[in-house]
Amino acid sequence: MEFQEAVTRLMIQKTIEKGVIERHHTQAEKQKWKISFHRSSSSSKQKIKQSETPIEFLCPISGTLMNDPVIVSSGHTFERACVQACNTLGFTPTLIDGTTPDFSTVIPNLALKSTILKWCKNYPIGHPHNKATLDFFSAEKLVRAKILETQQQKSNPPKRNEDQDIGTGIHAVTDLITQTSGTHDSRSSYDSPLSTSPLQLKAQPSCYSSPSSSSTDIEILNPNPEEEEFVRKLKSPLVFEIEEGLISLRKTTRAKEDDTRLQLCTSRLLSALQPLINSRYTNIQVNSIACLVNLSLEKMNKVKIVRSGILPLLIDVLKGGFPEAKEHACGALFSLSLDDCNKTAIGVLGALPPLLHLLRSGDSDRTRHDSALALYHLSLVQSNIAKLVKLGSVPILLGMVKSGDMESRVLLILRNLALTPDGRAAMFDSGGVNALVDLLRGSELKSESTQDACVSVLYGLSHGGLRFKGLAKAAGAMEVLVQVEKTGIERTKEKIRRIFEMMETRTEEEEVLWEDLLEDSDSV
Template identity: 65%
Template sequence: MEFQEALMRLIIHKPLRKGVIVETQKESEKQKWKVLSFRRLSKQEIPIEFLCPISGSLMNDPVIVSSGHSFERACVQVSYTLAFTPTLIDGSTPDFSSVIPNLALKSAILNWCNKNSVEPPKALDFFSAEKLVLAKMDAQQEEKGLIQRIKQSPSMMFNQAATKLTLPPAHFSSSSEESVDTNVWNPPLQLTTPHSCYSSASSSSDKETLDLNPNPEEEELITKLKSPQVYEIEEAIISLRKITRTKEETRVELCTPRLLSVLRSLINSKYTNIQVNSVACLVNLSLEKANKVKMVRSGIVPMLIDVLKEGFPEAKEHACGAMFSLALEDHNKTAIGVLGALPPLLQLVRSESEWTRHDSALALYHLSLVQSNKTRLVKLGAVPILLGLIKSGQMRSRVLLILGNLASCLDGRAAMLDSGGVDRLLGMLRESGLEAQSTRESCVSVLYALSLGGLRFKGLAKAAGAVEVFSQLEKSGREQTREKARRMLEMMKAKEEEEEEEEVNWEELLVSG
């Protein structure tokens, strides 16, 4: 500024010398008045379309937002971060959901500056833009409050309204010990409680006290995750995934409603890296027991279901893992089933990805521990699908766990008996190369649950040669497995004896009659 003032005095009071400011003597006078006019240039002489509606200055990096308005990029980033929507001069409100560089406007501004010998605008940094946006928020909030007071007091004179409009913000006090310092910016207050920080002491609460001291790490992550730049979001989400994977102590601290809200908007992103890493972050957060109910109540499950249905393959893997982790909590089981997670999980049991199949099967197992989800799975046709997986030899151990839960309810037993479950399970027990003892035990447990079906099970089991299979199981394996085989064998033999006795009695009756 000192250099500019000195140059102006030089131009006004001293004659120009050749080669100092102008290139030729013929253009010296013209150039002198041209420089002089640029120095005295006011905002009224600058085309209004070159000025940012928020900063009021020439734009260095203009961008077009979704609504068609042009702003300085830094002002858009800060406004989006603070969830602030300014009201423009014409009364319209912009939409900051997406931005596109306005190269034509930038070129026009630079050409205009060169033509008028105006210094090109400098780049606006984030913190300077933040101060401008916060000031705009204060002014807009005060204006809204003034309009509201005018509506409530129709008799207010115009000069009284002007007086209130010029009052310093210090009259918005919260308590005797918590006066507002008008010379100090307080961004955290604006970030956490926008448009409500002017409340009186009667509206203060513990929640506001917590908001005044946010986690710096969380604030930084949220700011980057809300950035309109895709690469910044990718960097932030990858960083969050790494933090939640390696730092177990931060999982509970970072699992806040604000962060979950941001992740909820990212897991359906059209960008592969953003969707995959955001869902992976949810898996990491769900590992802590204290976070499981909180995450379900935040509304994250419907978004995960969308990923299960239409997400990228790797994102589906992580979404199945997240569902499995959240289903471990008993309070979540019914809610997850009601929200509609069972159909896509049942479909992904047959996925080409091994991890997707295993995690979806484990999620179904834990969800099927609840009676309401058992009924839903049976109605969805889960039994034929699961029995088909047993026949193909895929994930037998996990599938048998689900079938065991379904066999414990009346509808599940009926569906398994209708679908040939008894014959399929007995055929599996006859295999000499059954992969694990635990798989054999699970198969016996499912059959034992089906045996509660009464006469129909006994008839199907007898036709499938169950007596021979149960006799072999009674002689080998664990005590619990042998006991179940013995009980099923006794039940079938008892039935055969009863039938023989009944046949003899009927013969006698017929002969005597």
């Protein structure tokens, strides 16, 4: 009897190793049950997914497994959609450890993303992107809820422990994800490779306020009826209704009423405009960007527009949009570049190459004009100057000056480049001193402002030390500058006097060269 039981246990064990056990009941019961090794493994791994997910894989704001983790300036890691939602709503959360993150810079955490993917492959839970991941719209709802919760806690602090708070947050996110519609355009900039570049925005626009301010409450609880109607039309499945909404919005924002632009420049309206910017319909693409230009005219909207994630879409239009859409896109980047907080972000996201191309060979004068103005304001930042030099912009700009093509605008850009060592070196290598002296010597100068801009570039180059002195003397700059000083405006005369002082000043570089020369002669 014991021998038979042992044989039976051995047979069952071998059957389990193959993966399946099937046991038949008596014919009276007429039932069959099966034990699947694969199913038991799946249930155990499902338990791992729910209870043993590493805490560093979860976003501190949403509590869900991160699909696109990013590192912010304070060193914390969050889901990208949560950071974008916080920036859009001007909200800075307080984490469980009592610290507050700094969202001014966003850098993709590729190492953690790779680790999460490997971890997911080891367990049958799938890639987080294939699940109900937290998109921007769900994150925005979550952050809005957290803003209201924060305000309520300040008035009536809740009496509950941290574990309850974490669980409530996770369930809230799950509910929001379930309720979120999946009809949003897949071309959103949050999935664009360009959006992985860091956005170095170090200042908060004045239109933002603290999470407890009444303006945030108004946007959340009392939406503008006019904005609601525009958003409804822009999200319509009917093309003609979208066009009607855009034309109406363009007319409304064109009016010289700053309050109207401020009230309409909301995260919901900007999100509705995003998928329309890359539309295949000419009227939709043109009018959507024109609306964006009008909204950007208000100073308080400029940073908010950049933080909405619309910049990569505008840059795509610069590269391959309709001609009139390119024109408006250049105008939008020019308007957005007026805010110092946006200059670095625009350069980082890749706007400089297409702007330089459109400056040289744009479809219209307006496109080239706005491209030049955008490049001028962007070249006020050192990081953008370095990018322009690496792009080989100096020979292109000098070539335009020599040919008289938009020389007044191009000289403004060259003036900014001449203020940095990299820009000066590139201009020296490209024959910039000769080109500028020839421009001053010729009679084709059309205005005193152009003459002053040319002298300004030479003044920036005069800080180049001994190399500038040699190139200036070879080009006959002293004689030409003397003639310009007699007829130029006072501002131009002052710059020329400073150039003469730089030419006459003996630099340390010259002293070292003379000492080396004397030592060499003594040794001979």
